[in-house]
Amino acid sequence: MPAVSFQNVSKTYATTRGPLHALRSVSFDIEPGEFFGLLGPNGAGKTTLISILAGLARASEGRVVVHGHDVLSDYREARRHLGVVPQELVFDPFFNVRETLRIQSGYFGVRRNDDWIDELLTGLGLADKATANMRQLSGGMKRRVLIAQALVHKPPVIVLDEPTAGVDVELRQTLWQFVSGLNKRLGSTVLLTTHYLEEAEALCGRIAMLKQGQVVALESTSALLARAASNVLRFKTDAALPADIAAQARITGRVVQLPALDARAVEHVLARLREAGVMPEDIEVRKADLEDVFLDLTGAHTRPAAGPPQGGAAPSGGSEDTSVPSVGARKS
Structure with missing residues (x-):
């Protein structure tokens, strides 16, 4: 049974200019224990697909299943099997780090979770910030807390939506060391979206590439590299x-x-x-x-006509127009 299954998923938005097709019949499975990359230029539909997976948007057509649980008809169990790290920094300013993680544990009915919380704090370099108020943390530290929140109920499927966008090298190394450890030690399934393609090349065993809401490649990383x-x-x-x-x-x-x-x-x-x-x-x-x-x-880059070199749109950095808040948080 796949860890995650996208089955002919389409998403269409009504606009003043007519229907906008964000996703067009996207289908692929992610197997248990895979470190899977989802790549594409801005606006390709990556965050829309993750929003549907997390239950924050509803597909116009198709079905998404997490460990056998439909994200619509069996949403409680589907949510329990997911830990989503969003692009945006979403936090409650009234609690310290440990309290934030305890509250997040409570959302999933997990009690007496301090041993695992301590492991998360240590593994993500937050041990010395456990009693610090969330408002006092730097942007990088807040992102570490978001990652800990997503992992606090020990989900078998971890979804990382641009987790290292705009963060320093130390956090990237800490994050990848910790998440890779979960993938290897606990068999956690990881779904990663990133614009830092060197990360995807180093970490992901298999990759799907989206363009204008459609899958244009779905192969092992080694097979994709063999194309070049x-x-x-x-x-x-x-x-x-x-x-x-x-x-x-x-x-x-x-x-x-x-x-x-x-x-x-x-x-x-x-x-x-x-x-x-x-x-x-x-x-x-x-x-x-x-x-x-x-x-x-x-085709994420343009080839200029003759003339002096000009800066082009690099594939790293940036984000899609849509956003994914933390699971359980309201999007304002």
């Missing part, structure tokens, strides 16, 4: 690129990246740059990674 068999030529320049080179390039500020199938392709690019009087700096050839596959499948 070519290398990537990377260099920096302030000069205008030849039109034929610019048409293939991914440009971020001064950094230009181009597919490089072999040494002959690299030499061709360098020769064209010399002919155009472009002097590249910091030239390197690297292996293609998940970001290259992501951009190829989703």
Whole structure:
């Protein structure tokens, strides 16, 4: 039995311009114990799908099941099996950290939970903040508390919606060490959405990619990386690129990246740059990674016409227009 099953899930919103299809017949299963990635550009439908999973939105069509429990007809048991970490910082300013976690335990009928709360506080680097009021915490510390809240009832399925957006390196390392430990030690199923594709590449065994509400890829991470068999030529320049080179390039500020199938392709690019009087700096050839596959499948970047390098929309950072508050909290 899958840990999570999305079965032909569609979501349509009525707008003044007509129906907006946020999700179109999305179907895939996540197996127990998987560390699963859900990727896509802003507006692809990731947060909408998680909102439906968490019971914060209702699908227009289709069905979502968590460990055999329908999220609509058997919502109490479905909620018990889920721990959702939202994008936004949602907290009650009247309680300290330990009280917040005890109250969250009570929502799920869990009593005498202090031993597990202590383990969460220690594992997430919150032990010295246990008696601190939530208002006194930094943004990073508040996010750690959100993660602890999602885990306090020991859910078998953990949903992390952009958990490291805007946080420091220390929190990222602490979070991934702790969650990876739960995944390996307790067999917890983890569903991760992130714009930091290096995280997904390092952590997720299987990945689904969404584009405009549809699944455009559903494969193991290794299979996705195998699609990017070519290398990537990377260099920096302030000069205008030849039109034929610019048409293939991914440009971020001064950094230009181009597919490089072999040494002959690299030499061709360098020769064209010399002919155009472009002097590249910091030239390197690297292996293609998940970001290259992501951009190829989703078309999340634009290829500019000839001219000086311009900053493009990077796949990291940002969030969708919709948001997921904490389970049990009201969205204002």
